[in-house]
Amino acid sequence: MSKQTVGLSLIDIDAGASCCVPMSEQSIPAETAAVLAPAFKALGDPVRLQLMSMIASAPGGEICVCDLTPAFDLSGPTISHHLKTLREAGLVDAERRRTWVYYRARPGVMRQLATLLNIQPTTDV
Amino acid sequence: MSKQTVGLSLIDIDAGASCCVPMSEQSIPAETAAVLAPAFKALGDPVRLQLMSMIASAPGGEICVCDLTPAFDLSGPTISHHLKTLREAGLVDAERRRTWVYYRARPGVMRQLATLLNIQPTTDV
DNA sequence: TGTCAACCTAGACGCATGTCTAAGCAGACG
DNA sequence: CGTCTGCTTAGACATGCGTCTAGGTTGACA
Incomplete structure (x- = not known):
């Protein structure tokens, strides 16, 4: 299966994860937003959310x-098609047996x- | 644009929140997925994610x-337009002063x- | 080999979405 | 009152997305 090279993919994130601060603490740079948004988008359909x-x-996992x-x-x-979307978002893995x-x-x-x-309750005013 | 009445809106959730178990523990019913998916969808655009x-x-909040x-x-x-989307998803509030x-x-x-x-690490096999 | 079942890919079609320009509304300020 | 700034709404346009049917591909099995 061909995977298009996107510079920084979601799969890579899984390995070297760097972006892990709650957004209430600091705002997200554009590049990080561009990488993470597709994952949210993948969860943004009722069918895919339920599948997920x-x-x-x-x-058994x-x-x-x-x-x-x-x-x-x-x-x-x-x-x-929906499963493919979840796969390409790096949210699931498929294996044929x-x-x-x-x-x-x-x-x-x-x-x-x-x-x-995750939002700290302390942020509240 | 007409907004179809969906019975349960995101705003309501904020009030009476019920759906708060990690999806690794139990799967989401269709109605809950239908209500929550729009929020994920709203975060599924890089611009909106950064705005958020x-x-x-x-x-100062x-x-x-x-x-x-x-x-x-x-x-x-x-x-x-993007801010309106976030507003309609119940993620932000606007106030004119x-x-x-x-x-x-x-x-x-x-x-x-x-x-x-939130996924429990214990789920792993 | 032939056939069947499970799953994916290809292509089409209609609606949704992201973007823009132009125009509107609400305050501030002279 | 007139005008300017800040923000939203309206409408248009191209692209994206969710769905379908039809047709592969892979593996099991007689």
Whole structure:
């Protein structure tokens, strides 16, 4: 599978994570925003958000596409498209084993997003 | 533009918040996903993510639009449009005082999103 | 080899979104 | 009152995105 080289990708972030201060403490530089926004965007669709939660909460840490698809009133290709979006956002990983494809969450990026959104109660006035 | 009545809005969440378990613990019902996804979507644009961080990290808890606009290579109306999106997502509040309009963060929804994304390290196999 | 099931890719189509310019509204100030 | 500044609204335009159907590709199995 070809992955376009974007200079700094979300996958890289997962490895060398640097951007991990709550946004209430300091504002985000444009480059960081450009890298992280796609992850938020990927979670910005109800179907993908639900898919993500199903994957993240799956017992054993992984779940088969064949268990995801019937949970929605959508065609297989549409679910596949959403899963691809989550994959390209660095939020999930896919692996084929025998007949089925299994998805599992990649906690790295999600943790970064969570840290970013974490707001200190002390900030309140 | 007409706004369709969705039954449960993001503003309501801020008040009666119920959905606050990390998605690694249990999967999100469709209704909750439908309500929260727009907030992620609002953060899914680099400009808005940066705007949000500038607002959230502003000293005194608020910042003037006149301080936000010149930070971008975009027209005033475009920034105004993005701010409206953040407002409608329940992420920020606006208030006009004298000549200027000030924006401040609404921590409620952001905290919910952060909680949702928070992943226990114990989930690993 | 043929066939079936699971999943992805390709391409099309309509609606949403990000951007702009032009025009409007609200205060400040002479 | 007139005008200027700060910000929003309105409308237009190109691009992006969510969905579908049709057609691959991969692996299992008789």
